[in-house]
Amino acid sequence: MADEVKFTDSTTDLSEGESNVTLGEKAWYVVNTYSTHENKVKENLRRRVESMGLEDLIFRIIVAEQEVPVMKDGMPTDKTRMKNLYPGYVFVEMIMTDYAWYVVRNTPGVTGFVGSSGKGTTPSPVPREQIEPVLKRMGEIDADMFDRYSVDDYVKVIHGPLEGTEGRILSINRDTKVVELETIFFGRATKVEVDFSEIDKI
Secondary structure (H helix, E strand, C coil), X not given: CCCCCCCCCCHHHHHCCCCCCCCCCEEEEEEEECCCXXXXXXXXXXXXXXXXXXXXCEEEEECCEEEEEEEECCEEEEEEEEEXXXXXXXXXXXXCCHHHHHHHHCCCCEEEEXXXXXXXXXXXXXXXXXXXXXXXXXXXXXXXXXXXXXXXXXXXXXXXXXXXXXXXXXXXXXXXXXXXXXXXXXXXXXXXXXXXXXXXXX
16 A cells, blocks of 8 residues: 555545534535646635634534655655545535535535435535544544454555555553554564554455
């Protein structure tokens, strides 16, 4: 997963799976935009939320970007650039009401919602297990994320220095957000510490 990040196996999985989120609850939705217009849409929507007093319906708005080195002749340079991990998508945490839905889908640059078949059907929220890796990459750690993980669970490191490493959880520190794993290095059981944002359940 060096150059590309995906929802589970494909972005087409975004609208699949059951969700226990019901209408009127805060949840994450994925908005389609014109390519390269993601940050413009984020700013347009943020302004609409402020000017229309929708802070109690529309909360976090995220464009999933990551700083990466600029490559030259196949080698990294000292320069960096922002890479959009999900071109054409903006992530919106909101309470889905008819009015909030109308405001978002009529924001300049928005072309629709992922998980909506059109014809007036309300879009489906993104399942928690699919949005969680995106939020972690952006440093957005919610307290309830820890509830999915317990000692002895097996996880995979999804980014960071130990990316690709699999191991068993030995301890979780919610205060420091540090997770201790037991993994196998060179045939021997080894304890390592990783940031909670770097792991996902297997």
